[in-house]
Amino acid sequence: MSKSKTQSVPAKKSNQISVYENLVERVTTGDTGEFFMEVAQLSKFTINFFKNLFRPSFEFRELMRQCYVAGYKSLSLVAITGFIMGVVLTIQTRPTLARFGAESLIPGMIAVSIVREIGPVITALICAGKIGSGIGAELASMKVTEQIDAMEVSGINPFKYLVVTRILSTTLMIPVLVIFADFIAFMGGFLGINILGDVGIRFYFTQIFNSLDYNDLMPAVIKTFFFGYFVGLVACYKGYTSNKGTEGVGQAANSAVVIGSLCIFVIDAIAVQLTSLLGK
C-alpha cells in the first residue's frame, strides 16, 4: 500500500515547500485554483463536523480521553510559559512606568495585557504547536497505515470518532488552558514585582481584579473558544485528508502548526476589531 501511495506523489512536490511559500507561489503564479479547492474542501469538512456533532451516539469516552491528552498533558508546558510571561512582562515594563512614578499601576497593566492579549495568543500558539502537530501527525499516520479505512469498513464512523472528538477537545480545553496560563502569569508577575519592590500578595491580587472588568474578560474568553476550534479543525483537516504516504505525516503536522498559528492571528485581528466596534 505504502508503495503504491509513494508512487502516486508527483516528483515536483516532494521537496518540502513551506505553506507560506506555497501560498505566495500560488498567488504569484496565478495558480489559485488549488488554493480555492482547499478552501472548498475545508468548508465541506466543517459542514461535516457540524453534521456529525449533532448525530446521536455520542463518543463521550473518547472525548474525555482527548480532553485529557489535549488539556492535562499540556498543563506543565502552559504553566512554564505563563509564568515566564508574567515575570518578563513585569520586569520589562517596570522602568518605563517607574519613570513616570507610576509603579503602582504595574499590577493593573499586567492584568489587562495578559488577560486581553498575551495570555490567549501565546497559549493558543503553544497549543497549536503541541496539540495541533500531535493531532495532525496522528491522524495522518492513521490514514497512511489504513487504520481510518479499517474503522470505516467495520461500520464505525471514523469522522465522528476521531475528528469530532478532537475538535471538541481543543475547543473546550484551550480556553481552560488560557485561564490557567493567565493565573500562572499573574503569579509570575507577582514574583517579578517583588524582585525589586515589596508588594503584598493580597494587595497585588486586589489591584489585578480591580483593574479587570467585563469588557476585558468576555471578549478574551470568547476568542479562545475560536482559537481552540480552529487549532483542532485545521489539525484534523490536515491529518484526516493527508494522502501522501509517510511524507504526508510530516506535512500534515507541519501545516497543522503553520496554518493553525496563522488562524490564531487572523481571529485575533478580527476579534480586536469587533470588540472595539461593539465597545463604542
Add this chain to the structure above:
Amino acid sequence: MEKVKEKKETDEEKDVKDTDKGPVMEITHLSKGFDAKQILKDINLTLNKGENLVVLGKSGTGKSVLIKCIVRLLEPDKGKIKVFGKDMSALKDTELNDMRKKIGFLFQHAALYDSMSVRDNLKFPLRVSDKTDKEKEDLVVEMLESVGLADAIDKMPSELSGGMQKRIGLARTMILKPEIILYDEPTTGLDPVTCKEISNLILEVQKKYKTSSIIITHDMECARTTSNRMVVMKEGVVVAEGTYKELQKSEDEWVRSFFE
C-alpha cells in the same frame, strides 16, 4: 493437506444441499481509474456462497483497488457491485454501515489501531453492538484463541511481530462474524511456517463460520491450500478463471508462469 481439502469438499457439498448455492456477490463491468490512469477496466466476477475465491495478479494490477471498491472505500467509476442482491452504490449511510458489518476486510498491513491494546482493537468493531461487556470480553477471548494468540490480549500492536499482527487483524475482522471476508495478501512477508498457519486458519474460518471469501495473494502455496476457484487479473481485466489444477495447466503461458 489433501485430507483437509477432501473434507472441505464434502462439507461444501452438504452446504449445497442446505442452501441454494447462489452468488453472494456479483461484480459487473467494474472500472476504476485514478486521474488519467485506468486501473480496473472491465471486471466481471461472482463470488458463490461458501467458496474461497483466490485472485491472482501481478503487483500493481489493482487487486487492492478492486476489494476497496467492493466495500466502497473507493468509489467505482462505472459498473455495478451487488452484495446479497443489493446494489452497494445505492446504499445509504446506515445501510452501508450495516452491510459493511457483514463484510470482513483484512488489510494488507493488518491496520491495527496502534493507540489501543489488542483487547481494545478487537472490541472496537463491537462498540455499536448491544452486547454486554461480559459478552464482548468472552468474544474477544474466543477470537484470540481461534488465532492462537490468547496471551497477547494486553499487548500493544507495536509489541507484536508482523505475523502476529496479521493474525490479530484476522481476529478483529472475524469478531463481527462476517458472512463475506476479503483478504488482502494474508500471507505476504511471512515465513513459510506462519504462511501455512494462516492458510489453515483461513480454511478453518471458512468451515466454522461458513464464510465466502475473496483472497488476494501472490503466495501459490496459500492459493493451493485455500482456493476453491481462482481468477487471474491482468491489466485491469480478468484473463483466466478455474480451479488451481486447471489454471496450472492453462494454455496461456503468462498464467502458467504464476505456478512455476
